[in-house]
Amino acid sequence: MTWDPTQYLKFAGERLQPAIDLLQRVPLASPGTVVDMGCGAGNLTPLFLARWPEAKITGVDSSPEMLAKARAQYPQASYVEASFAEWRPPEPVDLLYSNAALHWLGEHETLFPSLFSIVKPGGYMAVQMPRNFAAPSHTNILAAAEAGPWAPKLLPLLRRNPVSEPGFYWRLLHGKAAELHIWETEYTQVLSGENPVAEFTKGSALKPLLDALGAEERAAFEADYRARIAKAYPKEANGSTLFPFRRLFILARA
Ligand SMILES: C[S@@+](CC[C@H](N)C(=O)[O-])C[C@H]1O[C@@H](n2cnc3c(N)ncnc32)[C@H](O)[C@@H]1O
Numbered sequence: 001m002t003w004d005p006t007q008y009l010k011f012a013g014e015r016l017q018p019a020i021d022l023l024q025r026v027p028l029a030s031p032g033t034v035v036d037m038g039c040g041a042g043n044l045t046p047l048f049l050a051r052w053p054e055a056k057i058t059g060v061d062s063s064p065e066m067l068a069k070a071r072a073q074y075p076q077a078s079y080v081e082a083s084f085a086e087w088r089p090p091e092p093v094d095l096l097y098s099n100a101a102l103h104w105l106g107e108h109e110t111l112f113p114s115l116f117s118i119v120k121p122g123g124y125m126a127v128q129m130p131r132n133f134a135a136p137s138h139t140n141i142l143a144a145a146e147a148g149p150w151a152p153k154l155l156p157l158l159r160r161n162p163v164s165e166p167g168f169y170w171r172l173l174h175g176k177a178a179e180l181h182i183w184e185t186e187y188t189q190v191l192s193g194e195n196p197v198a199e200f201t202k203g204s205a206l207k208p209l210l211d212a213l214g215a216e217e218r219a220a221f222e223a224d225y226r227a228r229i230a231k232a233y234p235k236e237a238n239g240s241t242l243f244p245f246r247r248l249f250i251l252a253r254a
Contacts, residue, residue: 001211003063005041007203012043014189014200018247019044019099021185022128023051025251031055031094031123036077037084037115038101042070045077048097055094060087061101085111092120100204103129103162112172119254121178131163131184131248136232137197141206144225150217154209169250179253189243197243198222198229 008015023044032055034048039059048057057077061067067079080087084098085105096119105111116125132138145154166182174180193199202210206225210218233241 001063001208003040003066004203004207005066005069007199007207008066009041009043010203011189011191011196011200014187014191014243014245015100016043017187018128018185018249020047022099022126022249022251023047023097025181025249026095026097026124026126028052028095028124033089033091033093034058034095034097035060035089035093035118037096037098038104039070039077039079040066040101042074042077042079044097044099045070045074049076058089060084084115088114088118092118092123094120094123096123096125098127100128100130102127106159106162108164108168109172112169113176116173116176116252116254119252121254123254125250125252125254127250129163129248130245132246133161133163135244135246137201137229137243138205140225140228140232141201141209144221144228145209147224148217148221150213150221153212153217154221157208157212163248166248169248173250173252177252177254181249181251183249184246185249186244186246189245191241191243192239195226195230196241197233198226200243201229 031052034055034057036044036059039061042059045057048055059070059077059079060082062083067081070079096115119125142158170182213221235241
């Protein structure tokens with residue numbers, strides 16, 4: 001999948017709020033090393049540095065487009081182009097942080113213990129992932145994918161439930177963690193503009209499907225999806241659109 005930082009960052013405020021909320025829960029006074037797995041355009045870098053100016057920040061991401069933006073915007077950090085399935089730091093780190101990224105990869109039963117194993121004793125793993133896959137924004141991706149001649153191309157690409165329920169992560173980590181906190185928050189995102197929920201998913205969950213189609217089919221599939229979403233998320237009287245969005249948080253001390 002190729003990422004379009006401009007489309008993704010149209011909703012930078014909404015996408016960043018959970019990252020800020022997670023960061024506030026990390027009780028480290030002055031971590032020496034912070035790894036941001038799936039750092040994207042580096043939007044967390046200034047927040048890490050504002051809180052921990054001495055920390056050595058490493059952002060890891062597999063998207064050259066996102067990393068180009070990160071390097072241009074926030075050169076204070078180092079960036080590595082790699083998959084978080086494979087890349088591991090040379091030494092254990094004080095904070096392994098990941099916002100809205102680990103759901104892009106499967107096999108969490110091995111990924112999470114592997115990531116947690118690179119955290120120093122006393123350090124933290126802090127992860128946020130969306131868990132909104134049963135909401136109309138996401139179920140209508142499936143409905144639109146099934147509804148046209150593009151179905152054979154799109155259905156194999158759908159990952160129906162990339163994030164498990166909180167208990168799954170507790171069972172994976174509680175025997176390894178000195179302290180473990182797991183919680184969910186549903187944000188009532190107040191969006192503006194025309195069909196903003198469709199614009200929101202276009203920058204993330206919908207993108208791999210759009211990328212898989214030629215221009216004509218892509219336009220028809222996107223129009224089908226947008227019509228469903230406009231109906232599922234009608235405008236409020238003042239023109240805003242409410243987009244409830246549930247997110248899962250995991251904070252584990254090694
Ligand atoms: C939704 S963005 C989040 C970016 C950033 N964490 C933020 O909060 O702004 C997800 C990021 O995960 C990256 N990503 C997805 N799969 C990855 C993988 N297997 N290895 C490394 N990065 C990956 C994508 O390239 C993308 O930049």
